[in-house]
Amino acid sequence: MIGTGRSDVHVTITGLGAHVPERVVTNDELAQMVDTSDEWIIERTGIRERRIAADSEALSDLSVPAAQQALEQAGVDAKDVDLLIVATVTPDMMFPSTAAILADRLGARDAAAYDLSAGCTGFMYALAQGYGMVAGGLSRKALVVGGDVLSRILDWSDRSTVVLFGDGAGAVVLEPTAEAGFLAFELGADGAGGEHLWLPGSGSRKFEDPDRFVKMNGREVFKFATRVLVQSAEAVLDRYQARVEDVDVYVPHQANVRIIDHATKKLGIPSERVVINVDRYGNTSSGSIPLALADALADGRLAPGSLVLMTGMGAGLTWGSALMRWTIGTTA
Ligand SMILES: CC(C)(COP(=O)(O)OP(=O)(O)OC[C@H]1O[C@@H](n2cnc3c(N)ncnc32)[C@H](O)[C@@H]1OP(=O)(O)O)[C@@H](O)C(=O)NCCC(=O)NCCS
Numbered sequence: 001m002i003g004t005g006r007s008d009v010h011v012t013i014t015g016l017g018a019h020v021p022e023r024v025v026t027n028d029e030l031a032q033m034v035d036t037s038d039e040w041i042i043e044r045t046g047i048r049e050r051r052i053a054a055d056s057e058a059l060s061d062l063s064v065p066a067a068q069q070a071l072e073q074a075g076v077d078a079k080d081v082d083l084l085i086v087a088t089v090t091p092d093m094m095f096p097s098t099a100a101i102l103a104d105r106l107g108a109r110d111a112a113a114y115d116l117s118a119g120c121t122g123f124m125y126a127l128a129q130g131y132g133m134v135a136g137g138l139s140r141k142a143l144v145v146g147g148d149v150l151s152r153i154l155d156w157s158d159r160s161t162v163v164l165f166g167d168g169a170g171a172v173v174l175e176p177t178a179e180a181g182f183l184a185f186e187l188g189a190d191g192a193g194g195e196h197l198w199l200p201g202s203g204s205r206k207f208e209d210p211d212r213f214v215k216m217n218g219r220e221v222f223k224f225a226t227r228v229l230v231q232s233a234e235a236v237l238d239r240y241q242a243r244v245e246d247v248d249v250y251v252p253h254q255a256n257v258r259i260i261d262h263a264t265k266k267l268g269i270p271s272e273r274v275v276i277n278v279d280r281y282g283n284t285s286s287g288s289i290p291l292a293l294a295d296a297l298a299d300g301r302l303a304p305g306s307l308v309l310m311t312g313m314g315a316g317l318t319w320g321s322a323l324m325r326w327t328i329g330t331t332a
Helices: 027-031 039-043 058-072 097-106 119-135 191-196 216-240 258-267 285-298
Strands: 010-019 023-024 049-051 083-087 112-116 141-147 169-175 179-187 247-250 307-314 318-325
Touching: 010 058, 010 179, 010 285, 010 318, 023 027, 027 039, 039 258, 039 307, 049 216, 058 097, 058 141, 058 169, 083 097, 083 119, 097 112, 119 141, 119 179, 119 285, 119 307, 119 318, 141 285, 169 191, 169 285, 169 307, 179 216, 216 247, 216 258, 216 307, 216 318, 247 258, 247 285, 258 285, 285 307
Parallel strands: 083 112, 083 141, 247 307
Antiparallel strands: 010 169, 023 049, 141 169, 179 318, 307 318
C-alpha cells in the first residue's frame, strides 16, 4: 500500500491524448460468433460496442497518436521527454519494450523507457511512478501511456470473456507545477487472487496445458472489483482528508456498468459526477482510465480546479487510486 509523497514539488498532467482503433464491433456481431445476445451483454455489463484493432495494428500503433496528442496539448517536444512508461499486458512483443519502440517512433531520444505490468490497474501504477520520478527530481517531463490490445489474447469462442474487452490507448504528460496536481495515491495487490484473471503459459512458468488466452473467473473478479473500488477510493480520500462530497469528477476503471454503479452508490457519488464510456469501448484495460479522462475533458466536465478521483483494478489482483486537482482545459 503506497501512500502520498512527501515531496514539496507538485506534479500535474499537462497534456492528455487517447486513441482507439477504427473498427467498431457491436454486440450483434459478437452474437454471430458465440452464444450470446445484445440484451444479455447490455443488461449484465452495459457494453454496447467496442473497438478492435486491425491485424496490422499493435499497441505502439495505438499509442503513437495518443502520445502525440498529449505532447501537443502540453506544448512539449518529444525530444525533451526524459521518461516514458507504457503500462500494458499486451506489448508489441516481450522485448524490446513497447516504451522503447514508442520513444523511437516519437523521437524521444535518450528517454528512459520501460513497460509496466499491473493488469488493468497498469495506468494507475504508471501514474504513481511518473509522479514519483518527477516529484523526486529524476524526471522533468514524463510521458505515461496506458493501453492494451486485449483482442489478441482473447479466446474468440469464449462468450464469458469476449464480450467484455476492447482495444485502446491513452497518454498523459507529467510535469512539475507550482501548485495543485496530484494530491494522493493508494496502490495495492493481492497475488492470492491471481488465478481469477490470468494468462497461464505466457511466461517462464511451464504448464502442462498452456493457454494462450485470458482465463477469468467472472464472479470472483466481480466481487473483488466491487470491494476494492470502494475501499481504495475511501483510502485515498482519507489520506488527503477529503470527503466524497468534494469529488467533482469520478473516473473508475471501465469494466462493467454494474461494477461502477455499485461503487458509485456505496461511495455516495452523484451519478452526474461519474464518467462512463464502457458502453462504447468495453474494458480497454490500461487504456480505460485515460480514455475516460479524455472524454470528460472533451465534454467540459474536467475543468481547472476539479477534484478528480480515479480508481483502477485488475489482474494481479491489483488496485490503485489517485486524487488530483485538475489543471488543464477551459474554466466553465
Ligand atoms: C462476467 C460477468 C459479466 C458475468 O455476469 P454475471 O451476471 O456474473 O453472470 P454469471 O457469471 O452469474 O452467469 C450467468 C449465466 O450467464 C451465462 N453467460 C456468461 N457469459 C454470457 C454471455 N456472454 N452471453 C450469454 N450468457 C452468458 C453463464 O454461463 C451463466 O449461465 P448459467 O446460469 O446457465 O451457468 C460478470 O461476472 C463480471 O463483469 N465480472 C467481472 C469481470 C471483469 O470486470 N473482468 C475484468 C476486470 S479488470
